[in-house]
Amino acid sequence: MIKIMFVCHGNICRSPMAEFIMKKIVKDNNMENLFHIESSATSTEEIGNPVYPPAGRILAEHGISCSGKFARQMTFADYKNFDYIIAMDYNNLRNIDRIIGSDTDNKVHLLMYYTGNQRSVSDPWYTRDFQTAYDDINEGCKALFSHIITSDID
Numbered sequence: 001m002i003k004i005m006f007v008c009h010g011n012i013c014r015s016p017m018a019e020f021i022m023k024k025i026v027k028d029n030n031m032e033n034l035f036h037i038e039s040s041a042t043s044t045e046e047i048g049n050p051v052y053p054p055a056g057r058i059l060a061e062h063g064i065s066c067s068g069k070f071a072r073q074m075t076f077a078d079y080k081n082f083d084y085i086i087a088m089d090y091n092n093l094r095n096i097d098r099i100i101g102s103d104t105d106n107k108v109h110l111l112m113y114y115t116g117n118q119r120s121v122s123d124p125w126y127t128r129d130f131q132t133a134y135d136d137i138n139e140g141c142k143a144l145f146s147h148i149i150t151s152d153i154d
Helices: 014-028 055-061 077-081 089-102 111-115 130-151
Strands: 003-010 036-041 082-088 108-110
Touching: 003 014, 003 089, 014 036, 014 055, 014 130, 055 130, 077 089, 082 089, 082 130, 089 108, 108 111, 111 130
Parallel strands: 003 036, 003 082, 082 108
Antiparallel strands: none
16 A cells, blocks of 8 residues: 655645545546555644635535545654655655654655656645645646556556
8 A cells, every 4th residue: 555645834725635636536546445645734733623614615626525634743653654755845844854853765755846846836825826726736646646656556
């Protein structure tokens, strides 16, 4: 089983969007039994809160439900238990390093790395542009999925 953890600052916008977009991509490809997908935060600010309503709405507009998701913080154990730790921006990368110490297994990458573009996912918390964030995340998740099925799944 391929285990993916998406990570952002609060786990109420970008990382849960990535979690549920990736789950849909996996489901659409009939590969649900091969993947375990979650998301988490680097901070404690939103722990226990549901997905931010505008993020939930943009997912719903694309036929994706995120019901039942509540923010949680990433732990060192997550680093050991997941194959891919996928950050939404450079600040997340820095904060992930604080949680795990160092990425000795080369598991941690920006989501957009898989598109060939080393940039951050647009942050709708500040921009209020949830469609651009959705588009970035969807592009990144499709590229990550393609990478995994060509390199990790026989």
